[in-house]
Each structure stands twice: as structure tokens, then as C-alpha cells.
Amino acid sequence: MDISVIVLAAGKGKRMKSDIPKVLHPILGRPMLSYVLDAVFEISPKRIVVVVGYGAEKIKETLSSIDVKYALQSKHLGTGDAVRCAKEAFRDYHGNIVILNGDFPLIRSETLKGFIESHKKGNIEISLLTAFHESPEGYGRIIRNGNGDVLRIVEEKDATSKEKKIKEINSGAYCVESGFLWEALGKLDSKNKQGEYYLPDIVGIATKSGRKVGGYIVPDSEEVLGVNNREELAMVEECLRTRTNERLMLSGVTIVNPEVTYISPGVSIGADTVIYPNTFIYGGTKVGRGCKIGPSVWIEDSKVGDEVTIAFSSYITKAIIEDKARIGPFAHLRQESQILSGAKIGNFVEIKKSKVGRGSKVPHLSYVGDTNIGERVNIGAGAITCNYDGFDKHRTIIEDDVFIGSDTMLVAPIRVGKGATTGAGSTITKDVPPGALAIERTKQLVITGWKRKPREKKGNK
Ligand code: UD1
Numbered sequence: 197m198d199i200s201v202i203v204l205a206a207g208k209g210k211r212m213k214s215d216i217p218k219v220l221h222p223i224l225g226r227p228m229l230s231y232v233l234d235a236v237f238e239i240s241p242k243r244i245v246v247v248v249g250y251g252a253e254k255i256k257e258t259l260s261s262i263d264v265k266y267a268l269q270s271k272h273l274g275t276g277d278a279v280r281c282a283k284e285a286f287r288d289y290h291g292n293i294v295i296l297n298g299d300f301p302l303i304r305s306e307t308l309k310g311f312i313e314s315h316k317k318g319n320i321e322i323s324l325l326t327a328f329h330e331s332p333e334g335y336g337r338i339i340r341n342g343n344g345d346v347l348r349i350v351e352e353k354d355a356t357s358k359e360k361k362i363k364e365i366n367s368g369a370y371c372v373e374s375g376f377l378w379e380a381l382g383k384l385d386s387k388n389k390q391g392e393y394y395l396p397d398i399v400g401i402a403t404k405s406g407r408k409v410g411g412y413i414v415p416d417s418e419e420v421l422g423v424n425n426r427e428e429l430a431m432v433e434e435c436l437r438t439r440t441n442e443r444l445m446l447s448g449v450t451i452v453n454p455e456v457t458y459i460s461p462g463v464s465i466g467a468d469t470v471i472y473p474n475t476f477i478y479g480g481t482k483v484g485r486g487c488k489i490g491p492s493v494w495i496e497d498s499k500v501g502d503e504v505t506i507a508f509s510s511y512i513t514k515a516i517i518e519d520k521a522r523i524g525p526f527a528h529l530r531q532e533s534q535i536l537s538g539a540k541i542g543n544f545v546e547i548k549k550s551k552v553g554r555g556s557k558v559p560h561l562s563y564v565g566d567t568n569i570g571e572r573v574n575i576g577a578g579a580i581t582c583n584y585d586g587f588d589k590h591r592t593i594i595e596d597d598v599f600i601g602s603d604t605m606l607v608a609p610i611r612v613g614k615g616a617t618t619g620a621g622s623t624i625t626k627d628v629p630p631g632a633l634a635i636e637r638t639k640q641l642v643i644t645g646w647k648r649k650p651r652e653k654k655g656n657k
């Protein structure tokens with residue numbers, strides 16, 4: 197039987213005390229919802245429908261690269277109502293539907309697979325994913341009868357003090373046969389403490405009509421931690437961080453202090469790379485083998501080759517760094533920076549939309565923007581490209597073996613030919629032919645024996 201998925205993401209997340217929709221709160225640099233969707237894609241569903249409401253446009257925009265369908269819940273009437281809003285998208289669909297909360301980012305795809313398998317084997321119409329929590333506060337509790345069969349779910353707010361003692365909780369994940377789902381949703385009412393249409397009530401509806409309900413217990417209860425406030429957000433972040441760091445360490449990466457190293461799950465890092473503390477590696481970054489990174493480095497959506505050093509306090513986004521390059525300390529590589537093998541980018545250097553050729557050096561205090569630097573070029577301390585005239589950006593071309601003197605201003609558009617040199621302190625506004633020296637300076641005046649005229653000092657009276 198086919199599997200499709202509905203993800204509930206229409207709530208504001210009041211307990212977050214935020215203007216940002218809850219499911220967009222970032223965890224290790226990615227929105228919470230994207231983790232749930234990652235797990236969902238792994239089970240290859242026929243259809244994925246995300247129910248959105250609060251901040252719907254923002255959610256769609258943020259996840260625009262992810263191929264899912266959306267359904268709109270215009271009023272916050274509860275989780276049962278939210279699923280009902282997705283019905284239209286399943287008009288021609290008959291099969292199982294897995295329903296998931298958008299706020300439990302630790303869920304693993306293997307768990308979902310096991311859950312679906314057990315549902316299919318049971319030949320039943322509805323199954324629940326449950327877990328045992330030492331502190332079950334805030335979650336719906338699973339009520340079972342004397343034989344251990346699931347009877348219904350009671351929400352914390354509606355539970356008696358005896359029911360509140362139950363430690364088996366509802367994870368917010370269900371697998372339901374579509375025919376029964378739409379039928380049961382039609383029978384929901386909002387007679388409860390919150391005045392909402394509760395999705396969990398479909399369990400009671402199932403058992404009342406004599407149906408058996410499957411309960412699949414997740415052994416690792418951490419996986420179904422729901423995020424309702426910022427404290428839980430931090431807890432979930434810590435779990436994801438630990439998971440990712442452990443995986444990397446077991447694959448041969450040294451993480452000097454994993455507690456203060458923040459790597460998102462989508463990052464890959466080669467063996468024998470050492471990551472020093474306080475380093476953040478986010479997005480789809482790929483790091484090669486034998487690199488030294490950190491301390492206090494930020495790398496996002498970048499590609500780093502083998503044996504690269506990225507030293508203290510460097511900030512790198514959307515850049516490509518080839519093998520054996522040396523970056524930092526205090527370097528800033530921005531979008532479309534390409535640092536080819538063996539090149540060196542030193543302290544207080546910013547690079548944007550530029551290519552730095554093999555073995556070239558930009559060692560100190562430079563800005564290089566919209567520039568192509570060839571091979572074996574040396575850029576002296578303090579030299580910069582003046583790429584912006586207040587209206588447009590212009591390119592600078594620096595060919596192989598060029599020597600740019602310290603504090604040179606290269607006013608773009610400009611080309612410095614192969615092997616040319618510029619004198620320190622020059623403002624270069626015209627192309628420099630290959631092999632030439634370009635120098636732009638007033639002659640130094642030296643007045644010998646010059647003394648400052650004595651002046652009356654302005655002392656305090
Ligand atoms: C829900 C369950 C609870 C379960 C817990 C697991 C209900 C009534 N309760 O509680 O049994 O233990 O999840 O974490 O379902 N949403 C909508 N539209 C709405 C309301 C909510 O789309 O009208 C979405 C939210 O965006 C969220 C998810 O549904 O992603 C769950 O809502 P939330 O308010 O967090 O439910 P809980 O109180 O955590």
C-alpha cells in the first residue's frame with residue numbers, strides 16, 4: 197500500500213514567544229522543519245503535504261528549494277483541523293498517510309521506516325508512535341487497557357492527576373489508512389480544555405468502533421522530543437550536535453572539544469582533519485582530509501579541499517578553498533571566492549567574488565573584490581582593489597607572477613599584465629603592461645636640519 201505524509205506546521209508556537217513561525221527556528225543553521233522533511237524524504241512517500249498557517253509565505257519562501265505541496269489552515273483550530281485542511285490534496289489518494297508534527301526534528305528515518313513496517317504488518321488502520329519519557333509533562337499520554345492495548349490519548353491539560361503520572365507519551369506521529377482518517381476527522385469535536393479539534397482523538401474514535409490501534413514504542417525517546425519553547429530548542433540542538441559530532445569522530449575526525457563545536461548534520465569532513473573549539477561548520481559544507489580548522493572559525497556552504505589550514509577567527513561563506521591553501525587568522529571569504537591550491541590568505545583580508553591563483557599570496561590587510569588573480573602573485577600588505585565607483589562594480593585582472601606593492605590601490609576596471617610590479621603606495625588607474633613597473637607617487641622631499649619652531653605650550657592654568 198502507498199505511503200504519503202502530512203506534516204503539521206501551521207501553529208505559531210506561542211510558547212516560543214517569537215514572531216518567527218516555530219518550525220523556522222534554526223537548529224545548527226537550518227530551520228527545524230527541514231530536519232523533519234529530511235527524514236520524510238528518506239521514506240520516499242508518494243506525496244508530501246505540509247500544512248501551513250502562521251507565517252505561511254515565509255515558510256514557503258524559506259523551503260522553496262524543497263519539493264513539497266502545501267495546504268493552508270487559515271484558523272488555528274487544532275491539530276485535527278490542520279489535518280482536515282490537507283484533505284483536498286488527497287482527493288484521489290487511497291493508502292496510508294503518515295502524519296507528523298513539524299516540531300520534532302530529532303526523528304530518524306529508520307524509526308519512521310520501522311514504524312510504517314509494523315503498521316503494515318499489523319494489518320490495521322491506525323498506528324501511533326509512542327515513547328517513554330521520564331518527564332512526560334506537556335505531552336499527550338497514552339491510555340492502555342489491562343491487556344496493554346491502546347485505548348485513547350489524553351492531553352496534559354485534560355488529564356486527571358492519575359493520568360498525568362503515565363510516562364508513555366504521544367510523539368505526534370501517526371500512520372493512518374486514508375479512508376478511516378477522513379471518516380474519523382469528521383467525528384472530531386472541540387469539547388476539551390483548549391477548545392480545539394485534537395488529532396489524537398482519532399485514536400479513541402478508532403477503539404470505540406472496535407478497531408485495534410497499533411502502538412510502536414521508540415526505544416530512544418530523545419528522538420521524539422518536541423520543541424515548544426526555547427529551552428527545548430537548545431536541548432534538541434545539543435542532541436543533534438552530539439549525534440553529528442559522534443558520527444564524525446567515529447569516522448576519523450578529531451574534534452578537540454565536541455561540546456563547543458557546532459556542525460550541522462549535512463556537513464561532510466574527511467579523516468585526520470582536526471577541528472578546534474568554538475568552530476561552526478554549517479549548511480552543505482564539505483571539508484577534505486588532514487585539514488586544521490579553528491579555533492573560532494565559521495564556515496558555511498563552502499567546499500574545502502585536503503590539508504587546508506583555516507586559522508583563528510576566520511569567517512567563510514559560499515567559498516571554494518583548494519588543497520593545501522592557508523587561510524587566516526582573521527580572514528573573511530565571501531561568496532564566490534575561489535582560493536586555488538597552495539594559495540595563502542592572511543590576516544585581516546577580505547575576499548569577494550574573486551579567484552586567487554595557485555601559490556598566490558594575499559597575506560595582510562587587503563580587500564580583493566571582483567578580481568582574478570593569477571598564479572604566484574604577491575599582494576603587498578594593505579593593497580586593495582577599488583571595485584566600486586558608487587554605481588557599478590568593476591573587475592580587476594592580475595596576471596601570473598605579478599608583484600603588487602604594499603598599499604597599492606587598484607582602481608577597477610584594470611589589468612596588471614604578467615610579471616608586472618606596482619610601487620608601494622601607488623594608486624593605479626591605468627592598465628599595466630606585462631613586465632612593467634607602475635609607480636604613482638610624488639617625489640619625496642627631504643629638508644635637512646629642519647627643526648620645529650618653538651611654540652608656547654597651552655598648559656592648564
Ligand atoms: C501535540 C499533541 C500531543 C503530543 C505532542 C507531541 C495534539 C492536540 N497534541 O501537542 O498529544 O504529545 O504534540 O509533541 O495534537 N499545528 C497546526 N495547526 C494547529 C495546531 C498545531 O498545524 O491548529 C501544528 C503545530 O505547528 C505543530 C504541531 O501541529 O508543528 C503540534 O502542535 P503543538 O501545539 O506543538 O502540539 P503539542 O501541544 O506539542
Ligand code: CA
Binds near residue numbers: 297423424
Ligand atoms: Ca509540540
